Amino acid sequence: MSDRIDVRKTYKLYIGGAFPRSESAYSYEVKDNKGKFVANAALASRKDARDAVGAARKAFGPWAGRTAYNRAQIVYRIAEVMEDRRPQFVQAVVKSEGLTASKAEKVVDAAIDRLVWYAGWADKITQVVGNANPVAGPYFNLSTPEPTGVxxxxxxxxxxxxGLVSVVAPVIVTGNTVVVVSSYERPLPAVNFAEVLATSDVPGGVVNILTGSAATVAPWLASHMDVNAIDLVGVAGDHGLATDLEVAAADNLKRVRRAPVAEPDWAVDxxxxxxxxxxxxxxxxHPIGV
Amino acid sequence: MTSTPTVLDDVTRTESSLRQFLHGLPGVDQVGAEARAAGLGTRSIKTSAKAYALDLAIRMVDLTTLEGQDTPGKVRALAAKAMRPDPADPTCPAAAAVCVYPDMVATAKETLGSSGVSAVKVAAVATAFPSGRAALDIKLADTRDAVEAGADEIDMVIDRGAFLAGHYQQVYDEIVAVKAACARSNGEDAHLKVIFETGELQTYDNVRRVSWLAMMAGAHFIKTSTGKVQPAATLPVTLIMLEAVRDFRELTGQMVGVKPAGGIRTAKDAIKYLVMVNEVAGQDWLDPDWFRFGASTLLNDLLMQRTKMTTGRYSGPDYFTLD
Structure with missing residues (x-):
């Protein structure tokens, strides 16, 4: 029994390392799994998506230009800061996903471990998927992976x-920058994650987080000529929307990671x-001996 | 002083009358000017109005390259871009002019002249651009060179040192002399734009004074900056210059153009300027003959916004030429 007044929060977006309100000025109510009000989240609009793409594009060159080793350190640092805020994330997962505290703890641990795991890949992926190709001529022939872009x-x-960490970490660790549209009904962990990113050496614009509806924002991202790739896992099961987005993405030949029929099990390797x-x-x- | 309108004859007769007139101009309310400029910048221009504004802004661009590293190839590419800013879209209008150093005028002219479509003019900066620090005969020779090479417009810089020292007559005489040097043998004139370099003039009062001084000396256009000094064009400075050309026309019946240059990089900025032109000077100035943007990167952003309007999807810088 407390007579303290609730601090009712209205969260904001995360674009270019800053926390702006939505350009549309709209926000929406976030409820927990029992339908109780938790907080307000910003409802991202098409112009927020545009701004986020601009920020991601600006950040791409410097981020891709960092050494893989340095990117590994930064992604590891995200894990460190998350570890510090573990109770907050546990609470957010409990509220958002309706899990018990002990199950939520496992989820948070898995998310942090996944960041550490991906951080380790930053300076190893080139050795694994790159190659020194044998060719019939006096050349070194080297294939190396390069980030796709925004x-x-x-x-x-x-x-x-x-799920959020599992789709964001692999994209940024290889040198891409990202615009994420968070879960519509469960945006709180994404908002907390943005707060972690802002305080963990990640340059502004490398990760941009929009809370709101994929159905509203995604078509603008899919058709945006300055976006190089799109991951559609967030519309898993919505065949119609996924198809529309793929068609829009074809305009500039975006890489598309297609929407699965159902959301995958994120716990597996x-x-x-x-x-x-x-x-x-x-x-x-590269010519040899010249 | 044939260029001076008769009503202002008395003003330009002596240095002291000139000083008296310029110092007698009402002072600029700095806070008011900045607030007015900021207020006009908040207007929302959408849909068909935006499409119109974007096309108008493209038609007003003086596509500029003023670098020590300019090559003939770069100038040719720029001239080609001025004629067809968006090669993928034939409905996209051409830019107003290309603005280059005098030695590149012939190259630009050659590229622009070889096509039938070209209403694109060639503007050349002259008179020891950008500092304006040279003897008068050198400045005049510089001007004549550019005119002979075929420049349609001359962008001259004033001697800021003389202006700030209060030698108004000297600045005035220089503008008159350069204007005379703009005359071509066939009786036509290259249009004269007078650059103030407002970033070096310290006060808004000075901007108002120099605007009047240049207009009385016969400038066809008054231009904010060289682009080499920060701050370059700003909304409040342009506001003061627009007020000056409006008042000048009211007094003398003569219309003078305005050209903000430098620092205008986005379509949004350009539209703010157009709103201001319409609200301060009036609709008559909403024309490439009377208002120009001195810019290089602006054009790509205008084209990107234009493409967004025609295709309905956001465009990216990958689809436009790097200059």
């Missing part, structure tokens, strides 16, 4: 933290697919 990610609707989906292979012919 990637739009529709984050999973159900798994609001582990992710493999390399999430990283290689947003890498381009560059092959260089």
């Amino acid at each position: 990637v739009a990610v529709l984050a999973p609707q159900e798994s609001s933290l582990l 992710p493999g390399l697919d999430a990283m290689t989906a947003f890498l381009e292979t560059k092959t260089v012919w």
